[in-house]
Amino acid sequence: MFLRRHSRLVSVSVIVIAVGFVMVPPAFSQDFLVGTWTATITIPSGPGSQQMVTSTVTFNVGARGKSLVGRMTITDDQNRIVAGVWREVGKSISITYEPVCDPASSSPCGTLLLIGKVKPATGTIKGTRAIVMWDTKNSQNPSLYDTSNGSFSAQIVNQ
C-alpha cells in the first residue's frame, strides 16, 4: 500500500542510493589501517649485506578523508618523527616513507616500502614485503639503485 502510494518517492530513493554506491570506490569501504600501530621492521644493514637490523617504530595513521591515499607519521626508536603515506585497497596495504638519514651511520640512506595485509580480527598487519631502495646507484638493478628485501609486522595499539 505504502509502496504503491509513494512509488515515485521510492523509485527516486532507490536511484539515489544506487548512484551513491556507484560513486563510492570500493577502496573507501573501510580504513583498517587508521590508528596507532607498533611495527617491527627487519632489513639488511646495507646494500648486499647479510647482516639484518631490526627496529621498532610507531605508526600513527590518519584518516584518508576523500582521498584514496592517506598520510601518517612514523616515530622511530630514537623518538624521531618523519612523515609517511599509505594506501589501502581491501585489506591490502602499502606504506612508504623516508626513514631519518643518520649521517653518522656507515650505511647509505634509503626509502622504505612496506606491503602487507591487515587482519582486523587480530589487530595485526602481516607484512608480505619490506623493500629498501638505497641511495647507492646500481645499473644492474631494474630500479637503477640498490634494493634489499626484509620483513615487517605490526600490532595495533589504538584504533
Place this chain on the structure above:
Amino acid sequence: MFRKCILFGFVTLAFLYTLVPCHSAAHAQDGGFTLVGQWTVTSTPIGGRTVSNEGNTLGFPVRDMVFAQDGTLNTGMVLRDDIGPNVKPLGVWRVEGANLSCTFELWCPEAQTICGSVVMRGTFQDPSNISGTMAVFFTTLDPSTPTGLDTWVFAYTGKMQ
C-alpha cells in the same frame, strides 16, 4: 662626521646580515637545497622503455607536484585535477646535500586496478632545477626482479614554478 659614517655603515651591514638568513631559510633545508614549493615535472623514457616487463606504465605526462615542510614532516602531493578534484597521490621527501629522494603512493580507485609506489631519486642542478630517475614498483609480481615486484624506471626533469 667620519664616526657617524662608520656607525651608519655598521648598522646598515648588520641590517643586511639579518635579512640574508631569512631569505635563504625560505629556500634551503639545512643550509642547502629544498623541494618546498611547486614543481613542473616532465618525464621521458630511458633507453626507449615505455612499459615495464609486465607491460605496466604510467605514460609520460607532465605533472605538477607540490612539496611542503612542517618541522620534520616533509610532504608532497601530485596534482591530478585532470582526473578529479580529490585525486592527489601523496608522498614524502628528503634532501641530502644536492641529492633528493621522494616516495609516493599511487592513487588506485579499484581493487582490481594495478597499483604501485613511486620512488624518485635525483639531484639539484640549481635551486630551481632538478633531474633524476623515478622507479615504479607495481603491485604486479615479477620474480625476475630483486624485489619480486614489476619495476619500471624513467627519467625526469623538474622546474620550480
